[in-house]
Amino acid sequence: MKSLALLLAILATPIASVFSGEPVFVGTKTPSDLVAIDKFDHDDWTQLLQKHVDEKGRVDYRTWKASSPDREALRGYLDRLSAVDPKLPTRLESKLAFWINAYNALTIEGILRTDKLMPIRDHTTQRIGYDIWDDLRLHVGAKAYSLNQIEHEVLRKLDEPRIHFAIVCASESCPPLRNTAYAADEIETQLSSSAKTFFSSPRNFELDGEQLRLSPLLDWFSEDFGATENEMLQRITPWLPEASQERLRARRWSVKMSEYDWSLNEQPMQRKDVRD
Numbered sequence: 001m002k003s004l005a006l007l008l009a010i011l012a013t014p015i016a017s018v019f020s021g022e023p024v025f026v027g028t029k030t031p032s033d034l035v036a037i038d039k040f041d042h043d044d045w046t047q048l049l050q051k052h053v054d055e056k057g058r059v060d061y062r063t064w065k066a067s068s069p070d071r072e073a074l075r076g077y078l079d080r081l082s083a084v085d086p087k088l089p090t091r092l093e094s095k096l097a098f099w100i101n102a103y104n105a106l107t108i109e110g111i112l113r114t115d116k117l118m119p120i121r122d123h124t125t126q127r128i129g130y131d132i133w134d135d136l137r138l139h140v141g142a143k144a145y146s147l148n149q150i151e152h153e154v155l156r157k158l159d160e161p162r163i164h165f166a167i168v169c170a171s172e173s174c175p176p177l178r179n180t181a182y183a184a185d186e187i188e189t190q191l192s193s194s195a196k197t198f199f200s201s202p203r204n205f206e207l208d209g210e211q212l213r214l215s216p217l218l219d220w221f222s223e224d225f226g227a228t229e230n231e232m233l234q235r236i237t238p239w240l241p242e243a244s245q246e247r248l249r250a251r252r253w254s255v256k257m258s259e260y261d262w263s264l265n266e267q268p269m270q271r272k273d274v275r276d
Helices: 002-011 014-018 043-052 061-066 068-082 092-112 147-158 161-165 184-199 229-239 242-250 268-275
Strands: 024-026 136-140 143-146 205-208 211-214 254-257
Touching: 043 061, 043 068, 061 068, 061 092, 068 092, 068 136, 092 136, 092 147, 092 184, 136 147, 143 147, 147 161, 161 184, 161 229, 184 229, 205 242, 229 242
Parallel strands: 024 136, 211 254
Antiparallel strands: 136 143, 205 211
C-alpha cells in the first residue's frame, strides 16, 4: 500500500502530468479564421529568441522558465502557429520558415514545461510512456503535429537538407539555435549561414591526419545528402570553410562519425545549477 501511495503521489506532480503516456497538445484547436502560411510573421518568436538565446545559440532556460510573461509569450506564439491552414497554397520559402520555427519553438516549450530542467533524452521514459518527440504535439489547423512528424513528414519532404542544420533538439551536438526567427524572404541566406556555422565546429567537421570526423546527423539522415558517401561529401562541401574544401578535395579520407553530446544546450552559467 505504501508503494501504491508513493506512486500516486509521484503521478500527482506537474512533471507526471507531462509524462502521462498521453499526447500533450500545445496550441489552440482548429480556429475558424485560419490563414495561409504566407500571411504569417514570426516577429514575436524573434523577440523571445533575442532575450533568451546568445550569439552562440545557447539558451537561458532558467530565466525563460522563471518569467511568466515570456512563458505566456511562447504559448501565445504557439497558439498563433495553430491558426494557420497548412493546406492553403504557399511558397516553399514560407513553408520552410514556418515549420523550422514551429519545430524549434515546440522543442523549447517541451524543455520548459516540466518542473526540472533536463536534457531532451530525459523527456522520454519507457516506465510511464511519454516521449517528447512523439507525444508533445502542436495543433496547426485541423491536425496535431509531433516533433517527429514536423521533421520527417513535413520538413524532410521539402527536399532541403539544410533543415538539419536549422532545427534544434536542445542538445549540445545539435545545431546552434539562431537568435532570430527564420523568415521566408531571408531563408536562403539563413539556411546557408546555419549550415556554415554548423560545419565550422570541429565537433561536426574535422580533418585529422587521414581521418574525416563528421556529425552523426550526416549518418542518421544520409539519404537526404546523397546516395553514396562521395555524393554526401560533395553536397556538404559548399558549406565548409574554404581551407577545408581544398583539403577535402585533395585526397580520399577515412570517414568516422563523432560522438553525439545530448546534454542540454544551456548557457554556460546555468550548467552547475541545472545539474544540481
